[in-house]
Amino acid sequence: NNSSQLSSLPLQILLYVNGIYYIFYFLATLAMMIYKSQVFSYPDDLLAPDLAVLFLMAILEVPRSYLGFKGNLTEAEAPLGLSLGLTVGSVVLCVYLLLWQTYVLWADVLLNAVLLSAYGLESGLKVTAIAAFVS
């Protein structure tokens, strides 16, 4: 039944890899925030927003990833569309961590850049998948 398979294999692979990478990203960023708070002068009223953004992104990641998997496998465009919307939110938070954090280390730049590119590629693949499901 391969001719009528609409689920996108690259999207599935990317979603899976992104999930694993996100876990690594979350732990690394949290560890670096702890390191920054010990080594640099990091007042509490600047540390709180940064930590809040990181945890918010983690909370968004779970439904975003789940909806992406479900939508792609069931070839339904609604969950995939919702996942796309959540991806936009995650992208915004990622940009915050890249540009407007109190201290942006070189490692921060690398991690966030990789995540941002993964999100970008994922969004493109989701759009084509939705187009394929709708038509």
Place this chain on the structure above:
Amino acid sequence: AGLCVCDLLVAQCDVNCCCDRDCSAEDFSLFTTCSVPVVTGDSQLCSQKAAVYSLDVEANPPERIFKLIDQVNPSIFCIHATNYEQALSLKSPEIPTPENFDQLLDKFGGATFSAEPESWNLDTDAENPPDANETSRYEFGVPVQTEDAFLRLPSPVVSSWCSDANPAGFLVNQATKCIRSVSVEKCDSIQALSMLFYINSSILAVKSVFQVNISVQSIVVQSLNGMRTLLSSTDVLRLPVVLDGLCINAVLGVNYHITHTDTGEIIEAAAAFVLGAISKETLSIEQSFEISFTQENTEPVPLSGNPGYVVGLPVRAGFQPQGYPFPAAFFFAALALSSNKHSQLTILHSTSTQDCLAAQGARAPVLFGYNMISGCKLRITAATECQPLAQTLLDVLKGQSFPEYVASFGNSQAQDVLDWVPITQLLISEQMISHTLQSSCQIPVSLGIEVKWTKYGSLVNPQARIVNVTATITSTTLKQLPSGRERIIPITSSVVFTDISSPAEPSYKAWPTIDIKLPFDFFYPFV
């Protein structure tokens, strides 16, 4: 500009400081080397500009070379960017202005400052009420407060002259003697000679709450030749007056007795005075002051050591109260202790007259560790009767109340009956080999008290403990003298302290045991 660390002098050129902007080209030509070769910002940044200074000594005159390079931090944790201006510099302190002065004073004006001043204030407010009660009680050593200042106990400070500024400490028993300069003309103007000076201000019972008046306990008047008389009435306050060229009622000594509760409150204060007379020739008198503290409802019994006896302190003794004849009841009876030192263990005190019958009052307390011997001479005539003489000599030797028990430790309490050692009394009669075998009465001629003590406790801090006390009375027969003749017999009494400590026993730790057990299934296939 602020990054040049060798630029210390303001508007002046620092020597060998190549980054100092106050230096001109002529100054640079005098330098020998650059003390600070590289000036950068924070080295944690990923890439930054660095100024490199070096001195070209070959040129004539030497000149400074300045290069601006890009320094790169290769670490992956270098700071790429910061969104926080004060991140990498020290925070400059707030300059006080009329607007923020009050807030800064609140924050930094106290003895301590913390990050959260509000929470600090709340804690101290909550703690204040119980603290106020705690500090109002007297503690050991705290000066006893009176209405105006402190209870004064005049004492010699640097020289022997009296200083009135010595406060009496609570529970600190003190006795001081000092010299005060006096004259008969200024008899009633010198305050320290008047009784009123010492009992005028009342003592505060609990540090500024109640007041306790100092009552006059007793007044002893001492005459010029040293004889003291106890006055019967203490109601009248006797102030110094000039009478017949003498200043009478001058205070020669004060003895304060303060009674306190066990919670640190003073409930009673009494003063016993010794008043004397000052003659015209006297330029200075010696005043003696003493203060003692007693807890209410207790009898003060001074300890002779804690726990072992201290050499030089009196051996404590006591009596078993009457009415407890049965041994079973013995364990519940407490010994009657007396704080009167004359019913302690005492021996005869030799006097200058050396006459036994005249010296019946003088006794000396037995001090632990001090062997003593004393005696007197007894004159016997033909007319002396034996029986009364024997009784008199027994009184002379043993004193009015010879105790029955001696404390084995210096701090033995009267209710611990087992801590007390009974005095064994031995009677030895010297049978003089006489021509006649008639039974004649014996008179005691010597009393020997032997106190056996041992070292008790640990080897590094042994405590003296009395184990055995034996009082031996040696008596001899009184030979009848022919009339007209008289004889002098020496009577002696002695105290000997003998150390019967057994040698120290070493104690070793137990040998370590080897605890081997075979595993449960060692012989598995067979057992």
